[in-house]
Amino acid sequence: MAKAVIGGTVIAEADRTTLISLEGNLYFPPAAIRPGSLQQSSTQYTCPWKGAARYYDVVTDGAQTHDAAWCYPHPHQSAITRVGTDFSGYVAFDPREADIVD
Template structure:
């Protein structure tokens, strides 16, 4: 699976390595292309996943604010709900193309 924005591959991993949560594909941290994510100060806390870290995505076409997010330290109960530890996995805004 690939995550592509403005012709730039942001992440790439086998589908079996991804986690699907609430309709979003979460990519493992090692699958993220270097220098594409820039930490954002945007705050958000999910009631069942925990505190999110937002990222802006850097491509040749510019900086796309808050197009990605991750849960660096999800609530332990979230692992039971998802069935896997997804700490640090990254999901993308619908404007990012995710597919095979």
């Protein structure tokens, strides 16, 4: 099992076979995210080939890490084709803030 850990708290946990690797980041399936750990932030970004991203602050035991996670809720169809699988809603974590461990 792979885990995304921030501040000693496991934010996501999933079998490695369910993760998607994109541009050096591992994306966890939506069901792998710990309930209540993500709060949508106001940060906006649009990737030219993936589409509009949604950023999240990660909440861990009273602490909040700004923009530590993101996803593409509705990636461009061409991005899904390029990646070879639908990664809608999959969540990646900022490697400066999260440790991905087995």
